[in-house]
Amino acid sequence: MDIDKFLSRTLLLTDKRVNLNDTLFSGQSFSWKAGAPIHEYYSHVIGNSIILLREIKVGFIEVLSTSNYVIGLPIKDYLWRYFFLDLDEKMIIPDNFKQDFSDVWQLVNSYQTVRVMRQDPFEVMVTFMCAQGIGMHLIRRQVSMITERYGQKIRLETPEGEMIFYSFPTPSALASANLDELALCTNNNRIRAANIIAMARSFESGKLALACVRSSECDLETLRETLCAHSGIGLKIADCIALFGLGRLDAFPIDTHVKQYLWEWFGIEAARKSLTEKNYRYLQEAARKILGNEYAGYVGHMLFHCWRKEVKKMKAF
DNA sequence: TTCCAGGGAAAGC
């Protein structure tokens, strides 16, 4: 059974089509491979971690996705939850955007099938706390070193032989980490390492974890305040955690790439200035007027992916 | 060499 057949079966189960080639993990595209035994698909994502889909009996799937391990979940339930299948991507893009920016829409149109994945909140927090002002290469190296040092070793038999992966570290593993050791994994950045340890302790104490569980009940601003109370988490990282880890599709993170397309595609003057908090908030409001409010982050991510791939000519790793 | 990468926070006006 190959991936296409797997998808045609899931299509029957869900009435929805998921093109695995269009899935994004923390905004990064990646490829899936068929493994062994059959009905098993895995992929490297950020760091030395994997997503593994394994059919354990007809219609039921086992999912190993870094720290998120679910056994015996019906395929339909898994796909609905993990790939946001309750979302009709054709309905989330405002008509006025298609009309007012038809040239951009022509470019972005084919990116509608992009799917943002619902990821583990703790993993998203650590990953994006490693992502300040450096390139993806270094971010991946940091996360990779953290998983190898503090995660659990996993052996996987594949047609290419045995492969070794590491699960994402638990909050308690990082909460009890030694500062000097963790700093070796974070570009020798001791401030970043200390921030991650403090955040993990807050998560382990239940304080931050509870805020995550209740994140859908509060407004976005309250959620951002809770996240930003932790040193090392500012507005941008808080928005990334809300979007990727907590399913808040209204959260609209603005990074250097989003800033670029807000100017180049939409001519928003403020996008040429630096991202101070004031300007960050202003740009978000400006973007919401174009992209809508409820799904601003999800739509923004299609644009993000399109911008990097079509305009910046960046390759998926 | 210089600039730019998925920023945040402290320091300086």
Add this chain to the structure above:
DNA sequence: GCTTTCCATGGA
């Protein structure tokens, strides 16, 4: 309050 500088490293 708002803006500039520092943190830290590797690749183009």
